[in-house]
Amino acid sequence: MSGWIKLHRKIKENPIFANSDMFKLWALCLIKATHKEHDQLVGNQMVKLLPGEFVTGRHELASEFNEGVKPSEKVSPSTVWRYMKNFEKWQMLNIKSGNKFSVISITNWSEYQQSEQQVNSKRTANEQQVNTNKNVKNDKNEKNNNKRLVFDESHMKLAALLWKCIQAHSPNLKKPNLDKWANTFRLMMERDGREGKEIQDMIVWSTNHHFWYQNILSPDKLRKQYDRLAVQKNEEERKEWRNGSQQYGQSFGGNIEEASGKVSPIFGNRIGRLRKKG
Numbered sequence: 001m002s003g004w005i006k007l008h009r010k011i012k013e014n015p016i017f018a019n020s021d022m023f024k025l026w027a028l029c030l031i032k033a034t035h036k037e038h039d040q041l042v043g044n045q046m047v048k049l050l051p052g053e054f055v056t057g058r059h060e061l062a063s064e065f066n067e068g069v070k071p072s073e074k075v076s077p078s079t080v081w082r083y084m085k086n087f088e089k090w091q092m093l094n095i096k097s098g099n100k101f102s103v104i105s106i107t108n109w110s111e112y113q114q115s116e117q118q119v120n121s122k123r124t125a126n127e128q129q130v131n132t133n134k135n136v137k138n139d140k141n142e143k144n145n146n147k148r149l150v151f152d153e154s155h156m157k158l159a160a161l162l163w164k165c166i167q168a169h170s171p172n173l174k175k176p177n178l179d180k181w182a183n184t185f186r187l188m189m190e191r192d193g194r195e196g197k198e199i200q201d202m203i204v205w206s207t208n209h210h211f212w213y214q215n216i217l218s219p220d221k222l223r224k225q226y227d228r229l230a231v232q233k234n235e236e237e238r239k240e241w242r243n244g245s246q247q248y249g250q251s252f253g254g255n256i257e258e259a260s261g262k263v264s265p266i267f268g269n270r271i272g273r274l275r276k277k278g
Helices: 009-014 020-032 058-066 076-087 108-112 116-148 151-167 176-190 196-208 218-222 227-241
Strands: 036-044 045-049 051-058 093-097 102-104
Touching: 009 218, 020 051, 020 058, 020 076, 020 102, 051 058, 058 076, 076 093, 093 227, 151 176, 151 196, 151 218, 176 196, 176 218, 196 218, 196 227, 218 227
Parallel strands: none
Antiparallel strands: 036 045, 051 102, 093 102
16 A cells, blocks of 8 residues: 545544544545545455545454554454444434445545545646636625525524523523524534434533533524533443432532423424523
């Protein structure tokens, strides 16, 4: 295996940067991915691979991952594959599984790994369209401003839920534009692929967390930190489960109290209580 890969500075903002095993696995995926379209023989089957794709299996991938690692520090195939499923959930890659192997496709491969020649060609084509695009964009801006805030009742309910949770610990904050908040939740569901119930649970968890409740004061903040929040939420809930506790907030010193009542569910069952100021 020869050549090199590009590593964007934005990787530092990704939650995997704080997890050495996940970071190593992601680097391995980038290294294994092909840079050009070709056919690969896997057993008796010919597989067509596009740039950013590679063929593997959970045991093969774990074997490569653990190469040169002390036996006591090796990561099991099931854990390696769980990390891969997390990458897929976070839209970093796609996994197409078959009976004997899986084809992994790195998301946005061409954006981050394309060759310098491709970059220059794309830049030239883009520069030729700049003037035309500017004129078209100016004509459409006013229309788009009116169309941008398109959301439904579920998005507005999420906005209202977040505001209610924030008010429980910061009652003196100025009321925001809930229409804009609802539109951000629409973008989280439509563009980021988040489920409504998933967002609902994350709102309650983050606004009840001893650190995050002071930081998640808008949907934009929630959206920006979502992947990091998801990793931390899963880790803390696993710890609480191991300690025999399934109650929100136990690890936060019992600071979560009932305010004006339980949070009304939007997408499912009861999801928790509001955090009181103090």
